[in-house]
Amino acid sequence: MKNQSLGNQIIKLSYVDSTNNYTAKLVKETKISFGTVIMADFQTHGKGQRSSFWESDKGLNLLISIYFDSSFLNSENIFFLSKAIALAIRECLEKITGIKVSIKWPNDILINGSKIAGVLIENQWKNEKLSSSIIGIGLNVNQVIFSGQENVISLKNLTSKDYNLNSILKSLCSSLDTEFTRLRNFDFFEIDRQYHSFLFNYNKWSNYEKNKINFKGKLIKVDSFGKMVLQLDNGDKKSFEIKEVSLLK
Numbered sequence: 001m002k003n004q005s006l007g008n009q010i011i012k013l014s015y016v017d018s019t020n021n022y023t024a025k026l027v028k029e030t031k032i033s034f035g036t037v038i039m040a041d042f043q044t045h046g047k048g049q050r051s052s053f054w055e056s057d058k059g060l061n062l063l064i065s066i067y068f069d070s071s072f073l074n075s076e077n078i079f080f081l082s083k084a085i086a087l088a089i090r091e092c093l094e095k096i097t098g099i100k101v102s103i104k105w106p107n108d109i110l111i112n113g114s115k116i117a118g119v120l121i122e123n124q125w126k127n128e129k130l131s132s133s134i135i136g137i138g139l140n141v142n143q144v145i146f147s148g149q150e151n152v153i154s155l156k157n158l159t160s161k162d163y164n165l166n167s168i169l170k171s172l173c174s175s176l177d178t179e180f181t182r183l184r185n186f187d188f189f190e191i192d193r194q195y196h197s198f199l200f201n202y203n204k205w206s207n208y209e210k211n212k213i214n215f216k217g218k219l220i221k222v223d224s225f226g227k228m229v230l231q232l233d234n235g236d237k238k239s240f241e242i243k244e245v246s247l248l249k
């Protein structure tokens with residue numbers, strides 16, 4: 001497998017629609033190699049999960065996409081990529097802040113119960129086989145006001161310090177490299193163990209909502225397909241897809 005040590009190649013843009021879209025364009029034109037990081041100061045159409053918009057003021061936060069060779073994974077273990085990325089961001093932020101960082105299913109990164117980073121992975125398939133992934137990461141760094149968004153936090157909100165985005169990128173790439181090596185070694189057991197150990201609300205009774213119906217559930221597992229397995233109060237276990245259910249406060 002080609003060396004895809006992250007961040008050897010960084011493409012810096014002052015603005016773009018979305019770093020994920022831009023990366024996809026470069027992939028189509030075969031103008032990019034694995035491990036390349038695309039970074040932007042500003043996105044006009046930053047994409048979040050569930051077709052949402054990713055808000056970020058100009059030059060204040062880390063907005064990156066990574067072109068990753070995920071061809072060694074398949075549809076049965078693809079969610080381990082998501083778990084590995086969440087673990088890397090978590091570890092990087094805990095090193096920087098010294099504050100406890102957790103992972104909210106599927107791969108939101110939380111500090112003090114508020115979201116500090118989000119991940120949007122877009123996979124490319126060839127003849128029904130996974131060929132590559134574009135990993136988009138938005139990390140709130142120096143922005144202090146987030147209009148119209150609740151439960152969002154940045155590094156500066158937490159520590160009152162300003163951070164150098166290039167240094168944060170360097171630390172993040174190093175944590176991602178470690179987790180990607182674990183992934184390429186198929187150390188799924190350890191990835192799973194760590195992911196669950198940092199999982200928000202793990203093994204806790206909480207309130208969930210599906211199709212406007214509220215119910216109690218205990219998160220007992222996130223499986224290899226990324227489904228959340230809840231134990232219900234009648235003792236049944238039920239798996240839920242990413243868009244099917246949401247956690248209530």
Ligand code: BTN
Pocket residue numbers: 017018019020021043045046047048049050052054062063064065108117118119120135136137138139
């Ligand atoms: C989420 O909603 O939690 C995912 C957010 C992902 C945002 C990042 S910012 C860089 C990259 N480019 C995009 O358009 N989205 C991702």
